[in-house]
Amino acid sequence: MRQLRAFLAVAGHRHFRRAAEALHLTQPAVSRLIADLEAELDVRLFDRSTREVVPTEAGRYLEQALARVLDELDSVLGHARAQADPLRGRVRIAAVPTLSAGLVPLGIARCTAGNTGLEIILRDQSQAQVLDAVRGGEVDFGLTVEPATHEEFEAETILHDPFQLVCPADHPLAARKAVPWKALADQPLVLLDHASGSRRLIDAALAAQGVIARVAIEVGHPHTAFRMVEAGLGISVTPALSLDALRPGLVARKLTPEVHRNVTLLRRRARSLSPPAQTVWDTFRDIALTLA
DSSP states (O other): OOOHHHHHHHHHHHHHHHHHHHTTOHHHHHHHHHHHHHHHHTSOEEEEEEOOEEOOOOHHHHHHHHHHHHHHHHHHHHHHHHHTTTEEEEEEEEEEEHHHHHHHHHHHHHTTTTTTTEEEEEEEHHHHHHHHHHHTTTTEEEEEEESSOOGGGGEEEEEEEEEEEEEEEEGGGGOOOOOEGGGGGTOOOEEOOTHHHHHHHOOOHHHHHHHEEEEEESSSSSHHHHHHHHHSSSSOOOOEEGGGGOOOTTTEEEEEEEEEEEEEEEEEEEOOHEEEEEEEHHHHHHHHHHHH
């Protein structure tokens, strides 16, 4: 590379001393680089005289081809260097809906505030789809609910998110500050469907308390569940992070004993994150600590 750049400098300036000054080298060093290049290629690249240096036919061809190639190489190297900037680059993440609507907007807003070079692309997907996206390398990392296959992933739990009861403000259970899981027996329940990572945990909590769930409706997102509760179709169990979507007329109550889900960051095992992806990962961890 030093030989090729020296060649372009001499070809452009038609002068060894001016080329050396442009490269911040001595004239003998530039002459030596050109001589080494000619020896390597086994062809004369310049016709030299006391007044000027003129590329030969081979030198003119090399100058035209090399300028384009080195421009492209500089562009590639510049892009590679940019990947080392923790505040510049594209980061792809996937998150389950209850996190996409709660934790993720806070993280994206904090990461991009004042950092115009950082672009975050979000996939709002089911638990299984998030795991598949991380597993297949389609995203840098995912936000999920305690994945069951830790052998495949590097996982970090950043938050314990308790489940709470959501019901109309005039519902009998709304009068309590805390509601035991057993009180949900025989109540029509509006629950997240089994594509959600939370549903398995909710079912396990109900079973542990001996409650036979009377599931009236299954939905894909807490916002939809809240609208069903507003319509009088039942009461719901939801993660606390989803409660920002509650509208007047609905209330949330703690469920006892407390059962929580583990909000988890995960990436493919033995795969490092790029500097910008690591910045976003760390930001989500910091926000979770604040929420906790």
